[in-house]
Amino acid sequence: MFSKTSLLSLVAATAVFAAPTPVTDTDVLQFALTLENLENAFYSQGLAQYDAKAFTDAGFPDWVRGRFVQIGEHEAAHVQFLNGALGAAATKPCQYNFPHNSPATFAALSLALESVGDAAYLGAAGLLSDKGPWNGAFDAPLTPSGAFSLASLFVKSCPSSNPALPVTTFPALTISTGTPAPGATVSLKFTLPQGQAQPANTYVAWLNGLDVLYSDLAKDGTTSVPAGLAGVVFATLVSSKAAPNDTNMMTGFTIVQFPFDSFARSG
Missing domain, CATH: 2.60.40 (Immunoglobulin-like)
Structure with missing residues (x-):
């Protein structure tokens, strides 16, 4: 399987040495950060809304919330990594609207967002100037436009200073x-x-x-x-x-x- 961490490490290394292409490795980094900002906000907001008791009252085992905390920490680390790679030009977080109202709907939406994120990274791997990366045997790669169109369903507004991404937003x-x-x-x-x-x-x-x-x-x-x-x-x-x-x-x-x-x- 080709993981998020693998692509993040690879694109950060190749962005310095890659020759110019229609879609640059910096574009791929900005695209990745756009998705990571969304996922980071999802976990930080959701976990602030639902404490451990809310999860157990909803019928989840007592360890489940801790796993979501770990995932949230990973997303925060990805955001920090990408911001460090992009510097002052890094795209900023947007305002989001996540349609969940219980730990159960939060968990279901988590699966959807993680599936989109994994598929987006697999699709973006083919845009890198270094063609060394490979895709996993079972995950579906989405085009950046396809993944962005899904993610945009949760976005209310973004800072006007954010760089434009080379993607098309398709109808829902x-x-x-x-x-x-x-x-x-x-x-x-x-x-x-x-x-x-x-x-x-x-x-x-x-x-x-x-x-x-x-x-x-x-x-x-x-x-x-x-x-x-x-x-x-x-x-x-x-x-x-x-x-x-x-x-x-x-x-x-x-x-x-x-x-x-x-x-x-x-x-």
Whole structure:
């Protein structure tokens, strides 16, 4: 697996020696810090809101909050590391809105944010000038634009002094009706930018690890969930059955979870 820490260490080293590229290693660092600022704020705010008693009252074992504290400390260390690498030019934290109201919803949102963060780092690894990094066998890499579009759902406002990132913010995609399960029919909700018509052939791309499965989007906005999906899956609308990218993506990603146990049984 290619971890956050691995990419942070690598990009900090290559940023000094890399030749100029359309997307620079500094851009990748700023992108990473944008996500780390969000995650750092999520844990610091959430843990200040829910004490140990709140977690145990919600039915969690007494050690669970301590694990979230450790994750929060890691995110704070990542922010400190990236700020040190970027210096005065480092992007500043934004104002955020995290939709949780209990330890349970906080834990669920933590899984979503960490999944986005890991996938974003895997996708950003390919933008480094040093092409040595490798992706893990099971994590899905997201394009920076796809990851940023997901993260932007939690952002209320940012300092005007923050450097612009070389990303596109796509419209949101949500599953409005139906329970996502293999073979189930679900309805998708999205709004295309003004002036952009929906292509005659529109597909839902389901990113599951390194696999991308496709399903047709009907004119009424429904689609059939493919079989074989497991774990955390990212779904987006695309205009072709090429790997999702800034050219064929019509919306941002939505996160869908297909739980499975240690015997790979879904449910």
